Amino acid sequence: MKSLHKKCFLCFDEKGFPRWLVSKNRMSEARQTLIDLMEDDMSLVNDEIEVLRRCTEGGPTKNDDTGIRFFSRQNLKPLIIMAFIMTFQQLSAINMIMAHSNDIFKTIGLPDPRMWSAAVSGGFFVFTFGSASLTDKTGRKKLLVIFAVLIALSLFVLSLGSLLKQQLHIAVDSVALSCYVISFSLAWGNVPWVLCGEIFSVEQQGRDIAIVSGINWAFNFLTVFTYTFLETQYLFIIYGICMIIAAVYVLMFLPETNGLNLYEINELFAPSPNQVRATE
Numbered sequence: 001m002k003s004l005h006k007k008c009f010l011c012f013d014e015k016g017f018p019r020w021l022v023s024k025n026r027m028s029e030a031r032q033t034l035i036d037l038m039e040d041d042m043s044l045v046n047d048e049i050e051v052l053r054r055c056t057e058g059g060p061t062k063n064d065d066t067g068i069r070f071f072s073r074q075n076l077k078p079l080i081i082m083a084f085i086m087t088f089q090q091l092s093a094i095n096m097i098m099a100h101s102n103d104i105f106k107t108i109g110l111p112d113p114r115m116w117s118a119a120v121s122g123g124f125f126v127f128t129f130g131s132a133s134l135t136d137k138t139g140r141k142k143l144l145v146i147f148a149v150l151i152a153l154s155l156f157v158l159s160l161g162s163l164l165k166q167q168l169h170i171a172v173d174s175v176a177l178s179c180y181v182i183s184f185s186l187a188w189g190n191v192p193w194v195l196c197g198e199i200f201s202v203e204q205q206g207r208d209i210a211i212v213s214g215i216n217w218a219f220n221f222l223t224v225f226t227y228t229f230l231e232t233q234y235l236f237i238i239y240g241i242c243m244i245i246a247a248v249y250v251l252m253f254l255p256e257t258n259g260l261n262l263y264e265i266n267e268l269f270a271p272s273p274n275q276v277r278a279t280e
Contacts, residue, residue, distance in 0.1 A: 096239075120177070159232075
C-alpha cells in the first residue's frame with residue numbers, strides 16, 4: 001500500500017520523478033525513489049540509474065541557449081511525430097461523439113440514446129484500464145496501427161448503417177459502436193500519452209508536452225465544431241479516412257519504443273555521424 005501511494009504521488013509531483021532528480025544531480029533521492037517503486041530490486045535500480053544518468057548527460061546548463069536545443073533535429077523530429085499522433089487522436093472523432101452523443105445516437109437510429117451514452121462512457125472507463133498490460137505486451141506502434149484501422153472500419157459502418165433495414169441497422173450500428181469504443185480505449189485513448197513520457201528528451205519534455213497538448217485541444221475544438229455544419233454520416237466517413245491515414249503515418253514514421261530504455265529511445269532520434277560532420 002505504501003508503494004502504491006508513492007506511485008500515485010509521483011504522477012502529480014514532477015519533482016519526485018527519478019528522471020528529474022537525476023537531471024538535478026540528486027542521485028541519492030533518485031535512487032531511494034526507484035527503490036520504493038521497484039520494491040528493493042537493486043539490480044533494476046542500478047540499471048535504471050545508469051540509464052537516467054546517460055540520458056541527462058550533456059543536458060542544458062545555466063548558460064545554455066535552450067532555444068537552440070529546442071530547434072535541434074533530435075528534439076524536433078519526435079515533436080513533429082507526436083504532434084501528428086495527437087492530431088490523429090482527435091481526428092478519431094472521439095470528442096465529437098462524446099459531446100453530441102445523444103444527437104448522434106438518435107441520428108444513426110440507436111434506441112434510447114441516453115442509455116447508449118452512459119454505456120459508451122462506461123465502456124471507455126473499463127477498457128482503458130484493461131489496456132495497461134496490452135500496451136507493454138503488444139507494443140505501442142502495433143496497437144496504434146491495428147486499432148486505427150478498426151476505428152476507421154467502425155466509423156465507415158456507422159456512416160452506412162442507415163442504408164440497411166431497421167432491425168439489421170440497429171444490430172450493425174450497435175456492433176460498430178462497441179468496436180469503436182473498445183478500439184479507442186485500448187490504443188488511441190492512452191498510448192499517445194504514454195509515448196509523450198517516453199519519446200521526449202529530459203531537458204525539453206515539459207515544453208514539448210505543452211505544445212502537443214495544445215495541438216490536441218485545438219483539434220478537439222475542430223472536431224466538435226464540425227458537427228454543427230456537416231451531416232453525421234459524412235463526418236464518420238471523413239474521420240474514418242483520417243484514421244486510415246493515421247495507421248499509415250504511424251507505420252511509416254513512429255519507431256517502436258516498447259522494451260527500450262530512455263537512453264535507447266533518445267538515440268533513435270540522434271543525428272547520424274554523417275549528419276553531425278555535415279553541420280560542423
